[in-house]
Amino acid sequence: MSTSVDLVHRFGVTRIWLGSRALTDAKAEVEEWAAGRRVFVVSSAPVRALQRDSIADLLGTASDVVELEIPDGEDAKSLTSVEGLTREMLAAGGKRDSRVVTLGGGTVGDVGGFAAGCFLRGIEYAQFPTTLLAQVDAAIGGKTGVNLPEAKNSVGLFHQPRWVVSDSRFLRTLPADEIRQALFEVVKAAILGDPVLFEFLEEGLEDLLASQPDALDIAIARAVAVKVDVVSSDEREGDRRRLLNLGHTLGHALETVVGHGRLRHGDAVGHGMLFAITLAQSRGLAPAEAGRMRDLIDRLAPLQLSDLDPAALATAIGRDKKARESGVSWVLPLEIGRAEVAELSQATVTEELASFIGGCVQ
Numbered sequence: 001m002s003t004s005v006d007l008v009h010r011f012g013v014t015r016i017w018l019g020s021r022a023l024t025d026a027k028a029e030v031e032e033w034a035a036g037r038r039v040f041v042v043s044s045a046p047v048r049a050l051q052r053d054s055i056a057d058l059l060g061t062a063s064d065v066v067e068l069e070i071p072d073g074e075d076a077k078s079l080t081s082v083e084g085l086t087r088e089m090l091a092a093g094g095k096r097d098s099r100v101v102t103l104g105g106g107t108v109g110d111v112g113g114f115a116a117g118c119f120l121r122g123i124e125y126a127q128f129p130t131t132l133l134a135q136v137d138a139a140i141g142g143k144t145g146v147n148l149p150e151a152k153n154s155v156g157l158f159h160q161p162r163w164v165v166s167d168s169r170f171l172r173t174l175p176a177d178e179i180r181q182a183l184f185e186v187v188k189a190a191i192l193g194d195p196v197l198f199e200f201l202e203e204g205l206e207d208l209l210a211s212q213p214d215a216l217d218i219a220i221a222r223a224v225a226v227k228v229d230v231v232s233s234d235e236r237e238g239d240r241r242r243l244l245n246l247g248h249t250l251g252h253a254l255e256t257v258v259g260h261g262r263l264r265h266g267d268a269v270g271h272g273m274l275f276a277i278t279l280a281q282s283r284g285l286a287p288a289e290a291g292r293m294r295d296l297i298d299r300l301a302p303l304q305l306s307d308l309d310p311a312a313l314a315t316a317i318g319r320d321k322k323a324r325e326s327g328v329s330w331v332l333p334l335e336i337g338r339a340e341v342a343e344l345s346q347a348t349v350t351e352e353l354a355s356f357i358g359g360c361v362q
């Protein structure tokens, strides 16, 4: 089964194909888009080794495919990678009507999308996300970019893909911890915007953790729908996109203070959501709803933290990329399926953070 959903944005439309037949059902449209053109397929060595057949099959023989490789994982997200890619594209005869296809996780999508957005001031591209995180989050919404040594994702641009082909068969080879990490973002989507997804997660979390294909297809489709709704309404209402930051204000600070090598993003967002629930509860979130949210997050077993320094965390929160001159905003759940952005004073947060840390460290 596959389904498609159109994300309408100011630059046009992104068609997102989902499910276990996405590659097959997207083939005719993507092939036509690529026909007669040079197509740069950006990937990393491990992903290419796993997915070689599917991509060759998808683009068919109608286009002139040039395969490009970047390092695996977060190391790829550098300006050096972008320089390498764009120079190779130029050397291989890339033109304004050439295409880029990214095949891989969020790192490949972010770098390949950024290279496509800069090359000759921007050429069209398609994302083929192969991780759960990329399918539910990174490939949707048009954010692309790379890291500087000083800060993650600090250089980038919005460049919306023409297609996103999220075939869930890609996920069969994904290690269990990659699934668990991405499920924190699925829980985030449920808390933000989908009570039905939340109940589905309560019922079927163990199936999802075990990569059960039908359960994954349902969770992906619903989580994508939440992100599509938020991103497309942001075009009209402005700022609604900030809701996607639920759990990320403290989450990013934890990653900085504990170290990206020691604390993975999903685990950090898990703790960040638990803190957001605590903040929300002292502002009226019903205890029963807060309890259900906490239980679900606890079942994903976020990595236990120890020896956290509240002062270092408070500093890192103030430096968050999304902080504005006016202060740091927090996304707080109002109920399961609804959240709001609130400006909280630094003093309030510091006080609540101290007791939260006291409760979560061992």
Ligand SMILES: NC(=O)c1ccc[n+]([C@@H]2O[C@H](COP(=O)([O-])OP(=O)(O)OC[C@H]3O[C@@H](n4cnc5c(N)ncnc54)[C@H](O)[C@@H]3O)[C@@H](O)[C@H]2O)c1
Pocket (backbone or CB within 6 Å): 044, 046, 047, 050, 072, 073, 074, 077, 104, 105, 106, 107, 108, 110, 130, 131, 132, 133, 134, 137, 138, 139, 140, 141, 142, 143, 144, 153, 170, 171, 172, 173, 174, 175, 178
């Ligand atoms: N652009 C956005 O809006 C956005 C949103 C969220 C996250 N991100 C970015 O996404 C990145 C994280 O993405 P990620 O979690 O996909 O990490 P990743 O791209 O580093 O992939 C994780 C690992 O999985 C491997 N892999 C990929 N597909 C596989 C498959 N099908 N089977 C087996 N192994 C596979 C990769 O080789 C890699 O080692 C971060 O850099 C983050 O900043 C971007």
Ligand SMILES: [Zn+2]
Pocket (backbone or CB within 6 Å): 185, 248, 265, 269
């Ligand atoms: Zn995240």
